[in-house]
Amino acid sequence: MHLSRFRPRAWAAAVFVAVAGLAGTTLIPSTGAAAAFNAAVEDEGADCPVGSTPATNNSQLPDPFTRLDGTRISTKADWRCRRAEIRELAERTVYGQKPEKPSSVTGTVTSSRITVNVSHNGRSSSFSAGVQLPSGSGPHPAVIVLGGFGADTAAITSAGAAVISYDPLAVGQEGTSRSNKQGAFYSIYGSNSSTGLLMAWSWGVSRIIDVIESSGGNILKADATGVTGCSRYGKGAFVAGAFDQRIALTMPIESGTAGAPILRGVAQESGAQPLSSAYGEQPWLGDAFNSYTGNPAGLPVDTHQIVGMIAPRGLFIMENPHVDWLGARSGSVAALGGAEVYKALGAQANISYWSDVSDGTHCASRSEWRSPLQQSIRAFLLDSGSPPAVFRISSSKAGNLSQWRNWTTPTLPDGGTTGTSTTGTNTTGNTTTGTTGNTTTGTTGTTTTGTTGDTTTGTTGNTTTGTTGNTTDGPGDTCTATYRTVNSWQGGFQGEVTVSNNGGSAMSGWTVSMTLASGQSINNLWSGQNTGTSGSITVRNAPWNGNVPASGSVTFGFVAGGNSSPAPAITGCTS
Known part of the structure; x- marks a missing residue:
């Protein structure tokens, strides 16, 4: 590692929630105030130790969330030193x-x-x-x-x-x-x-x-x-x-x-x-x-x-x-x-x-x-x-x-490591609290971006649309699927489906049933495996995202040809 990089670090903005970690103080954004997300220093993780470069032969994309010692990060505070590992490896092998x-x-x-x-x-x-x-x-x-x-x-x-x-x-x-x-x-x-x-x-x-x-x-x-x-x-x-x-x-x-x-x-x-x-x-x-x-x-x-x-x-x-x-x-x-x-x-x-x-x-x-x-x-x-x-x-x-990954995306709470206390509001508006030695409690579901009616202008008629409210529950309301149009343009659109687990135990797999309107046809789909591209189709989980914890969620997305309206209809969600 580069010992010469060790120096105190600090973040610039007061809109961050302080999380006291073992290596120092890491600050996690507590609101959507985007402009304050930059740091006050060039390299916020310079004090993080980084081990030797591992030998690998992996045709798929490396897991961003797994440390060099093989463990996965479990809180947002952990990202600071995981990022430092990525930085160091990129310097050693790619950029200098x-x-x-x-x-x-x-x-x-x-x-x-x-x-x-x-x-x-x-x-x-x-x-x-x-x-x-x-x-x-x-x-x-x-x-x-x-x-x-x-x-x-x-x-x-x-x-x-x-x-x-x-x-x-x-x-x-x-x-x-x-x-x-x-x-x-x-x-x-x-x-x-x-x-x-x-x-x-x-x-x-x-x-x-x-x-x-x-x-x-x-x-x-x-x-x-x-x-x-x-x-x-x-x-x-x-x-x-x-x-x-x-x-x-x-x-x-x-x-x-x-x-x-x-x-x-x-x-x-x-x-x-x-x-x-x-x-x-x-x-x-x-x-x-x-x-x-x-x-x-x-x-x-x-x-x-x-x-x-x-x-x-x-x-x-x-x-x-x-x-x-x-x-x-x-x-x-x-x-x-x-x-x-x-x-x-x-x-x-x-x-x-x-x-x-x-x-x-x-x-x-x-x-x-x-x-x-x-x-x-x-x-x-x-x-x-x-x-x-x-x-x-x-x-x-x-x-x-x-096609390029065999890893899942963790739901990271705001809490830090042992001995950390966090109080604040997460991006979904849920309040999270913790006491010394406890990790953050509260809703840890993933965030879906966009709000109803957000519009992105570009060429004439390009529109970004928020959640459509098209939701279907599975048997016993354990599996819920919600569709939204992410954006649309002349002759095509991009859609996203959030699959949520409302039950008390983890789902080991899921299948979503959808009906596309006449003229709509899926050109490309990610984070899922589809059967059919038009009319009535089903999308089941990819090998890496079928395990959805209780109160957790995953998403899959697609690009389709045709008009975005009427929106594809969710007809079922089973686990």
Whole structure:
């Protein structure tokens, strides 16, 4: 483990519930105040010990909730150190190490420019970034835009956030050999550093935030920063958001292989950029990844866990299904897998994904993304309104998470470890209390995101709808199934069914009966196994989610063709 990372940590916002753990104080969000979910420090779990890298040969996605010692986390407080394990393994095998904050970071912030000066161990380097302020008086939140293309900067500024134009190539140049890397990062840590460009770019983002924090906050807010970029810079934005917990909103665009898409998936997805190509095209990935280009099953991590590292902070992943090279099917699996971490932390509304776009031009500014992008900025950077909480998966590139995992998503209470006391309100509005030595009691069912009538605008007629109230109880009301339309568009929609156990003992399996209206047909279904695609169909549990504890619930989802109205009817739920 990196002993040099051990230092005190703290969270920024008072809307968190303190949970006293053995390793320190972890804070868990107690309300839906999305903008306060970022931390006050770059790496909140730096004091967590991490063991050696395990040898593995797992063709499925690793379990985000199982520690290196084989035990599973059981409370939200446990995620802090589990996240630290994922971070460390990702550094060792995928990206290379991101050093902690250098001994000296200084600079200036003006209305048009940020300068960054770094000194560490007798070496120094510097770089700068442009600033474009929105209208109105400051201080302003800001979105750091990597690379200068593909990001809708007009939408960002009109939403009320500044744009920081950051050239990552000043920090880590492309076109260099792995033994002679160049740029501000490598001037400090050596041209033969095993850290890849994506992590170097991430380090540069963190140093910009350092300067904003020390500037006094008169122009830019230190605690309201987002990051975005497209293509290779989407890869960089994804890594930056995962490895700096001060970033409140991460928005990678069309990031492709080495970005959001699962590495195990792109290795099998027809037309997607191969791992060896992504490793060899530029030194984006760490040198150690060379061992895994032909063996992704040997990786102890995958990108669904990197998505999980961003939780519970804001995340909006944008992908292009029209360019096979970008691996959007594997991207949807990463988003769906990472969303399970958000769900376990009670923050499912804070992740959004959108690949259902009509324009296939790489890194185009798309009208479909503008509204959820601005809604995300308002929610996470301006603390105004609710996040979009939308999954719009293109039917042509819809991945199936159930094919990639053999693990279940735990229901994590707010309580900490032994000797912990928690008092607060969870995301469903249920009050949870505990006394010393007790875990949190109360309802621990999962959270369904969206409220009746929430609307996401994009192209004409795109609508996100909340719960429809379509519920059917099974015999003795033990098994209950509830349907909701997550979102809809011209010629298709996405649905979700929550299966709840209302009995006094665990269900060992479940089957839901549904009737689809004329013209409706399921194109892709995840977290369940369906018989039939139109008319009367049945959906039974996947091998990993049939065991539903008393008062617990699981969900399955699907993308279907046809009009969303009338909604599919739930006709039965049996266990």
